[in-house]
Amino acid sequence: MVEKALFAIFMEGVFIKNFLLIQFLGLCSFVGVTKDVKSAAGMSGAVIFVMAMAASVSYFLYTYILEPAKMEFLGLISFIVVIAALVQLVEFVVRKNIPALYRSLGIYLPLITTNCAVLGVVLLNVLSEYNFLQSLTFGVAAGFGYTIVMLMMAGIRERSTLVNIPSSVRGLPQAFIIATMLSMAFVNYFWVIPI
Structure with a gap:
């Protein structure tokens, strides 16, 4: 198997396989936390750390415990435990050091544990048979891709409060319309770039 260059893996994680707009994973926080840029940035920082x-x-x-012991079937549950432990660490640090951000994120911070985008990174690393450096690159890239989309969505939603929008479209319908347009832009632009 030919190993992919780290740059190609990074670009793939950020744009080509963007978890929010291409694979539609992790949409709970995408819709819930993007009402303002500050909350979106805080959530994105936490997700980058947890993904990496x-x-x-x-x-x-997986490589040094589960595979040698022929217990690959425990991979999914092991990954969930690892993610849950990391989210608890992030939650503790944010609550202790940045209480305003902790309050603004609310329930969405502990929900990173069940964020399928984080689990998706780990599972795609295993399926792609990435080595450590490739796995780390893809995890960081996926986090950056998540951050870019979260900040774009939050910026658009903040600016849209200045526009007269019909009441039937405000809120969740508006968020889905914006998400649809962003997704179409990502698909139409980044899928034509060969990596």
Whole structure:
């Protein structure tokens, strides 16, 4: 198997396989936290950390414990435990050091544990048979891709409060319309770029 260059993996994680707009994973926080840029940035920072650490820890867990012991079937549950532990760490640090951000994120911060985008990074790393550096690169790239989309969505939603929008479209319908347009832009632009 020919190994992919780290740059190609990074671009793939950020744009080509963007978890929010291409694969539609992690949409709960995408819709719930993007009402303002500050909350979106805080959530994105937490997700980048959890994705990068989950990719790293899960690589070692799978490669050096589960595979040699022929217990690959425990991969999914092991990955969920790793992600849950990392989210608890992030929640503790944010609550202790940035209480305003902790309050603004509300229930969405502990929901990173069940964010399928984080689990998707780990599972795609295993399926792609990435080595440690590739796994870490893909985890960080997926986090950056998540951040770019979250900040774009939050910026658009903040600016749209200045526009007269019919009441039947405000809120969740408006968020889905914006998400649809962003997704179409990503698909139409980034899928034509060969990597």
